[in-house]
Amino acid sequence: MGTVALAVTDGMLHFELSVAYEVFGAAPAAVAVPWYDVAVCGPHAVRVGRFLLEPDHGLDRLRRADTVIVPGxxxxxxxxxxxxxDAVRTAHEAGARVASLCTGAFVLAAAGLLDGQRATTHWAHTGALAARYPGVEVDPDVLYVDNGSVLTSAGKAAAMDLCLHLVRLDHGSSVANAVARRLVVPPHRAGGQAQFVAAPVPAGDDHPLAALLPWAIERLEHPLTVEDLARRARMSSRNLGRHFKAATGTTPLQWLLTQRIRRAQELLETTDASVDAVAAATGMGTATTLRRHFNRTVGVPPDTYRRTFRSQPRLRSPCE
Incomplete structure (x- = not known):
């Protein structure tokens, strides 16, 4: 996958830098795919939190990288x-994919990479970003924004979401999920999900949805309804909707659809199951329904997606 350059400068936020290094620094066990060559790039020794960091490479290496990550x-x-x-701008002009984590978006904006583009950063700084760079369409309500060769994320946990998104683009869902399992984090949160909600994920075994979400994921092949989920959670449909919004930033049906699409991606990558079989195994019912939702969510039809990620090892079809 080429070089991933982590750009460092004085005052860098150590959490976002660590997230990027953890995701791209080592391939997950038992995943036989080419992995990234990570280079920590900076002009000199820099202060990261309370620590002094000596970069492995200067900014010249960053200018030649395939992917550039700019932490906040x-x-x-x-x-x-x-x-x-200047180094980030030069790298992008040379064809690099450039992604910012948290307030790293200010570097991309200063480089002119966000002009006329939709972008995000930590919700506490979206106003400042919009005021300083009026040519940027700042979206304060999302986890990350993917504009192809330029990507931006909100803060902290959203930095992990964007890094896993990049792995998913390069290697597919199964590899991204393996990285997430190694780091003990959720494998996928859609970029359009709200970045600031009362409780981003269910916290603790006593959360109202703690038992419901795993139960639903294990039964995606069934045509689950909101009423089914509410009955299982022993609450009204309206109360269930409130808990879902607070915990996931979305509705029960949209959450279910997202889980079905992710499961379909895994089956398309790792099995020879037909599109009809994948539709049945994910609760979509028919191949037509799967194709419609898959194309709208992922951006390509299921067959095209399978051809793109067909290098993954084959598993047994759910219909075998």
């Missing part, structure tokens, strides 16, 4: 370092 830094009131901005 603490002092967004200051203009980002000019040498870093």
């Amino acid at each position: 830094w603490a002092d967004v009131d200051e203009d980002p370092p000019a040498d870093l901005v």
